Amino acid sequence: MKMNLLFIFSVILFFGAVSFSALAEPVEDKQALLDFLHNIHYLHSLNWKQNSSVCREWRGVTCNGDNSRVIALRLPGEGIQGPIPPNTLSRLSAVQILSLRLNGISGSFPSDFSKLGNLTGLYLQFNNFSGPLPSDFSMWKNLSILDLSNNGFNGSIPTSVSNLTHLTSLNLANNFLSGVIPDINVPSLQSLNLTNNNLTGSVPRSLLRFPGWAFSGNNLSSETALPPALPLEPPSPQPQKKTKKLSEPAILGIVIGGCFLGFVVIALLMVCCYSKKDKEGGLPTKLQKKEGSLKKNVSESQDKNNGLVFFEGCNLAFDLEDLLRASAEVLGKGTFGTTYKAALEDATTVVVKRLKEVPVAKKEFEQQMEVIGSIRHPNVSALRAYYYSKDEKLTVSDYHEQGSVSAMLHGNRGEGRIPLDWETRLKIAIGAARGIAHIHKQNSGKLVHGNIKASNIFLNSKGYGCISDIGLAALMSPMPPLGMRTAGYRAPEVTDSRKATHASDVYSFGVLLLELLTGKSPIHSTGGDEVVHLARWVHSVVREEWTAEVFDIELLRYPNIEEEMVEMLQIGMNCVVRMPEQRLKMTDVVKMVEDIRRRSPENPPSS
Ligand SMILES: *[C@@H]1O[C@H](CO)[C@@H](O)[C@H](O)[C@H]1NC(C)=O
Ligand SMILES: *[C@@H]1O[C@H](CO)[C@@H](O)[C@H](O)[C@H]1NC(C)=O
Ligand SMILES: *[C@@H]1O[C@H](CO)[C@@H](O)[C@H](O)[C@H]1NC(C)=O
Ligand SMILES: *[C@@H]1O[C@H](CO)[C@@H](O)[C@H](O)[C@H]1NC(C)=O
Ligand SMILES: *[C@@H]1O[C@H](CO)[C@@H](O)[C@H](O)[C@H]1NC(C)=O
Numbered sequence: 001m002k003m004n005l006l007f008i009f010s011v012i013l014f015f016g017a018v019s020f021s022a023l024a025e026p027v028e029d030k031q032a033l034l035d036f037l038h039n040i041h042y043l044h045s046l047n048w049k050q051n052s053s054v055c056r057e058w059r060g061v062t063c064n065g066d067n068s069r070v071i072a073l074r075l076p077g078e079g080i081q082g083p084i085p086p087n088t089l090s091r092l093s094a095v096q097i098l099s100l101r102l103n104g105i106s107g108s109f110p111s112d113f114s115k116l117g118n119l120t121g122l123y124l125q126f127n128n129f130s131g132p133l134p135s136d137f138s139m140w141k142n143l144s145i146l147d148l149s150n151n152g153f154n155g156s157i158p159t160s161v162s163n164l165t166h167l168t169s170l171n172l173a174n175n176f177l178s179g180v181i182p183d184i185n186v187p188s189l190q191s192l193n194l195t196n197n198n199l200t201g202s203v204p205r206s207l208l209r210f211p212g213w214a215f216s217g218n219n220l221s222s223e224t225a226l227p228p229a230l231p232l233e234p235p236s237p238q239p240q241k242k243t244k245k246l247s248e249p250a251i252l253g254i255v256i257g258g259c260f261l262g263f264v265v266i267a268l269l270m271v272c273c274y275s276k277k278d279k280e281g282g283l284p285t286k287l288q289k290k291e292g293s294l295k296k297n298v299s300e301s302q303d304k305n306n307g308l309v310f311f312e313g314c315n316l317a318f319d320l321e322d323l324l325r326a327s328a329e330v331l332g333k334g335t336f337g338t339t340y341k342a343a344l345e346d347a348t349t350v351v352v353k354r355l356k357e358v359p360v361a362k363k364e365f366e367q368q369m370e371v372i373g374s375i376r377h378p379n380v381s382a383l384r385a386y387y388y389s390k391d392e393k394l395t396v397s398d399y400h401e402q403g404s405v406s407a408m409l410h411g412n413r414g415e416g417r418i419p420l421d422w423e424t425r426l427k428i429a430i431g432a433a434r435g436i437a438h439i440h441k442q443n444s445g446k447l448v449h450g451n452i453k454a455s456n457i458f459l460n461s462k463g464y465g466c467i468s469d470i471g472l473a474a475l476m477s478p479m480p481p482l483g484m485r486t487a488g489y490r491a492p493e494v495t496d497s498r499k500a501t502h503a504s505d506v507y508s509f510g511v512l513l514l515e516l517l518t519g520k521s522p523i524h525s526t527g528g529d530e531v532v533h534l535a536r537w538v539h540s541v542v543r544e545e546w547t548a549e550v551f552d553i554e555l556l557r558y559p560n561i562e563e564e565m566v567e568m569l570q571i572g573m574n575c576v577v578r579m580p581e582q583r584l585k586m587t588d589v590v591k592m593v594e595d596i597r598r599r600s601p602e603n604p605p606s607s
């Protein structure tokens with residue numbers, strides 16, 4: 001009896017506690033929000049009632065787990081007007097995400113937002129703020145996304161932006177900012193948009209890694225047009241047409257890039273002349289042409305010091321001098337260095353990659369090149385030759401006229417775009433999978449690609465995917481400032497690109513599959529508040545059973561492919577599972593991707 005009473009008592013206590021916590025409210029945060037509400041003008045009706053629950057009922061408010069603090073406030077497009085009343089929102093000291101975008105808020109930047117030390121995302125874009133940007137950023141230790149675009153901010157960009165050590169995305173586009181761009185030395189920064197301001201001077205060194213459009217619409221000096229200002233990808237599948245329409249900065253970029261190569265020629269020739277003195281026959285110009293290349297080992301020992309080393313089966317007839325004399329065009333600045341398209345006099349075109357920061361010793365570099373250069377497979381873009389000297393490391397590989405899969409998927413969206421049909425995407429996936437599986441078998445199963453992404457995949461002559469840029473990750477310095485494009489492909493466990501594994505390659509391939517299916521970039525912005533990793537986004541959409549909504553709109557016009565797409569989606573998702581040991585193996589992925597077509601009933605070929 002006693003026991004029962006005790007039991008009943010504790011049950012009551014338990015439910016009491018539960019209902020108490022359900023009723024718990026962040027009283028002070030609620031008052032701060034009410035003070036805000038009562039001092040602003042807003043057009044739409046907010047359901048913020050004194051006697052309703054702030055955590056469960058108020059629109060736009062998110063609380064933490066035990067309902068003790070407000071951690072996010074999102075009021076996009078509520079028609080809020082006028083300045084933000086002081087000492088209201090700034091009392092939400094635990095708030096992490098604050099979004100007031102798409103309103104008509106005016107006045108200067110609310111200086112008391114400096115009290116919001118927990119902020120990770122601040123979204124004030126599309127308002128009518130004016131005056132200077134805050135001068136001190138040091139209090140937002142955790143701020144990762146700052147979007148102040150499309151306002152009327154003026155004055156200069158404070159150097160203290162560099163204090164935002166966790167910043168990944170900064171958008172200040174469409175304001176009236178003037179003065180020079182400060183050296184924003186934040187390695188974590190992945191996305192930058194400074195377009196349409198009144199900025200002057202040149203792009204500082206720390207920001208040269210961002211594409212040229214990030215700075216367009218300003219009054220910057222021509223120094224801006226250095227090669228990094230060129231697009232990261234080959235601009236179009238039809239380079240010839242594009243050449244005529246090249247913008248001024250692009251032309252400047254090419255000229256400067258060309259000059260740079262010219263400089264390399266001179267420098268190398270000087271090196272050659274010097275070494276000629278102490279070594280007979282060491283001149284690269286005399287080196288193996290067509291015939292020599294078949295005798296790889298011989299030619300290698302002949303010119304180990306300053307010549308191009310060709311690989312077996314290479315039918316290209318040129319030497320270093322030809323290569324450096326070729327007219328070159330910058331194709332892009334990638335993770336490992338700048339890529340040039342070099343048109344040789346005999347009308348062959350090759351891709352020359354100038355590697356930056358190769359910390360490994362020559363021996364190790366050569367060994368890796370040997371492994372990569374010996375791969376001959378229809379789905380692996382062949383490495384034709386390499387060059388190693390103390391100051392310069394080059395690789396020479398085949399040029400692919402149609403451009404990369406990334407350019408095909410994301411280039412020229414909008415008017416005049418040629419859609420990438422399902423057949424082509426399927427063949428890209430099958431080819432890339434075969435290529436990667438083949439790579440994984442090399443060097444007794446030890447070779448890892450390490451940098452699988454759409455901009456490294458091309459089409460072979462049969463229209464299947466063909467993968468390039470193999471195995472360079474293992475040779476390069478770790479790269480702290482990850483480009484947007486690389487970041488989204490990287491498996492969560494990989495913190496250093498040199499430590500890539502077969503399993504992390506599978507992850508990156510999975511992201512590629514999702515990219516082919518959705519047409520979305522591996523990291524994209526939803527136009528609203530968050531920067532989204534493709535893998536996570538697909539996961540959330542599929543979990544909510546909106547599977548049909550993940551697919552690229554462009555694919556919806558083709559009949560009878562939905563089952564195939566769903567099947568590919570499942571393969572992709574099994575590649576991007578979090579735990580590396582639970583991911584598929586590449587050989588299995590190949591079978592599964594090939595089976596997509598085999599298993600489905602005869603399909604009418606899409607036009
Ligand atoms: C809250 O208060 C309003 C008046 O301010 C009243 O109309 C409404 O019924 C109340 N709601 C609850 C749930 O008590
Ligand atoms: C961050 O939030 C916690 C409560 O979650 C609060 O105690 C702390 O003061 C906040 N930090 C700052 C810098 O405001
Ligand atoms: C920043 O975030 C980390 C965890 O993400 C948290 O532990 C820390 O308290 C935060 N710092 C501030 C100043 O809010
Ligand atoms: C924005 O603010 C300016 C003054 O700073 C004012 O003249 C203008 O009308 C405002 N625009 C809107 C859409 O509120
Ligand atoms: C910014 O704009 C305000 C008016 O909105 C003006 O008074 C101020 O001088 C401007 N500051 C700069 C640096 O242009």
Ligand SMILES: *[C@@H]1O[C@H](CO)[C@@H](O)[C@H](O)[C@H]1NC(C)=O
Pocket residue numbers: 138159160161162163
């Ligand atoms: C913030 O940035 C300024 C200018 O870059 C610098 O002088 C200052 O020391 C930084 N403050 C902190 C707290 O890092």
Ligand SMILES: *[C@@H]1O[C@H](CO)[C@@H](O)[C@H](O)[C@H]1NC(C)=O
Pocket residue numbers: 149150173174193194195
């Ligand atoms: C940069 O900002 C401008 C102005 O808001 C916008 O038109 C453009 O699309 C932005 N670029 C990117 C890539 O976000």
Ligand SMILES: *[C@@H]1O[C@H](CO)[C@@H](O)[C@H](O)[C@H]1NC(C)=O
Pocket residue numbers: 176178198200
């Ligand atoms: C841009 O800056 C120049 C001077 O550097 C100034 O004359 C011009 O009025 C500014 N334009 C805008 C739109 O602020």
Ligand SMILES: *[C@@H]1O[C@H](CO)[C@@H](O)[C@H](O)[C@H]1NC(C)=O
Pocket residue numbers: 200219
């Ligand atoms: C661009 O800057 C130069 C020098 O800073 C100035 O003379 C010129 O008026 C500016 N042009 C515009 C359109 O603001």
